[in-house]
Amino acid sequence: MKVSEQIGLLKEDGFAGEVMEDVLLRDYTSLRIGGPCEVMVSPKDPYSLKLLIEFLREHSIEYFVLGGGTNILVSDRGYNGVVITLRHWQRVETVETSKDQETLFVMAGTSLAMVVGYARDRGLTGLEGLVGIPGTVGGATVGNAGAFGYEFMDVVDRVTVVGPSGMEVIQKGDIEFGYRYAVLPGTVVAVHLVLRKADPQEIKTRMKEFLEKKKATQPLDTLSAGCVYKIAADATAGKLIEEAGLKGKRIGDIMVSEKHANFFINLGSGSAEDFVKLMELVRQEVMRQFSVELEPEIKL
Ligand SMILES: Cc1cc2nc3c(=O)[nH]c(=O)nc-3n(C[C@H](O)[C@H](O)[C@H](O)COP(=O)(O)OP(=O)(O)OC[C@H]3O[C@@H](n4cnc5c(N)ncnc54)[C@H](O)[C@@H]3O)c2cc1C
Incomplete structure (x- = not known):
């Protein structure tokens, strides 16, 4: 069968x-x-x-x-x-509110953009730096998505997962979060976030600034998967790739972005095979020139 x-x-x-x-x-x-x-x-x-x-x-x-x-x-x-x-699991709602903060319940398939927008509209701070990051809340949790000094883990209170022992709720203190990862014993079903109340206008202004910065420095209008490599040593991977002279380097229809060297873009009919070849070429060249080993951020 x-x-x-x-x-x-x-x-x-x-x-x-x-x-x-x-x-x-x-x-x-x-x-x-x-x-x-x-x-x-x-x-x-x-x-x-x-x-x-x-x-x-x-x-x-x-x-x-x-x-x-x-x-x-x-x-x-x-x-x-x-x-x-879990794309159809889309829900964000306030389940607890106090003078200073709100607790949100968010289903794993909800887009991060929807949650960021919800926080902005309700005057809740903590997610401003995540504006413009695509993907779902499930992905943002396991990858501890972040930018501009903000990380998703900062606002997580507890995570509900389905693991080997069924459904369980894991408190933040019991989760190992790190740079672009979280160790969880199963599939994320939902997340409770705690966000502080703050001046709505200031939140909007910060989000606007971060989004403008993101648009100016990242190829958001192309086909990509965000950063290919994690921050390496003291420099960003993008800086090392750029300094290695690899911006615009191309294999087939996969190219190192001219705008941000840590974004590899699909020019139309790119393949995974060429993507991996370009990753390897970049990794070797950065190693040769700077003796720094790049570690992939993208999940293969
Ligand atoms: C243009 C662009 C800009 C980006 N900018 C940033 C940025 O500034 N900062 C940043 O951190 N990232 C950035 N990214 C990368 C990406 O958007 C984030 O890592 C995002 O959080 C991934 O979420 P996703 O739902 O798309 O996950 P996917 O890509 O679908 O999956 C990623 C991993 O998460 C796992 N996963 C997904 N959902 C669940 C779940 N419910 N339970 C368990 N595991 C799950 C998958 O199995 C996989 O291992 C960018 C990407 C693009 C394309």
Whole structure:
């Protein structure tokens, strides 16, 4: 029996959701690169996600949780397993409020932009630097997204995950957060954020400034997956790549952006193979010139 049919049988146990076959992953990534996956599942609710993950683990079927696809490179051959998408889980609401702060409940599939906009409209501070970052709250949590001195972890209070022992809520103090990562024992279902109340006009002004800076320094209107490499040693990876003379370097239809050297852009028909080749070329050249080992930020 095909995996999709087996997953379909979970409906008898209460699973609800969509099961799609042979889905082209390039349609789900900001780079517009990636071959097909055999099965993509969009569970309707956390209970269905729990059933699905239990089933996949029990049968040793590989799976991958896809957020907005804005920080991943998918192979041209696609993914040989089940892709889980939580894109339809979009909700942000205030669940607690006090004189100084609000606690927000946010579902993992909610776009980060929606949460940033919500905070701006309610005069809540803490997310200003994340303005303009694409992707979902699930992705921002596991990648501890950040910019301009702001990090997602700064506003996280607790994270609800579906892990090996079912659904659990993990308090911030029990989560290891670091530069562009968080160690979590499962798939992020939802996050509670705590944001302080502040002057709405100042928040708007800060967001506007950060967004203008971002637009001026990053190729936001091209096909990319954000920063390819993490900050290296004392310099940013972008600076090292630029100083190595690699801006504009191109393999096939993948090019090191002229605007920001740590963004590799797909000029139209770029492939994952060429992307990886360009990454390797850049890594070797930076190592040769500066003796610095670059570590990928993008998930391969
Ligand atoms: C133009 C552009 C600008 C960017 N600027 C920035 C920036 O300034 N700062 C920054 O930090 N990033 C930036 N990024 C990168 C990216 O947007 C962020 O890393 C974002 O948080 C990734 O979220 P996503 O939902 O797209 O995750 P995806 O790319 O879909 O996935 C990334 C990883 O998260 C995992 N994941 C996703 N959702 C879940 C979940 N619910 N549970 C468990 N694991 C999950 C995936 O399995 C994968 O390993 C930029 C990207 C682009 C294209």
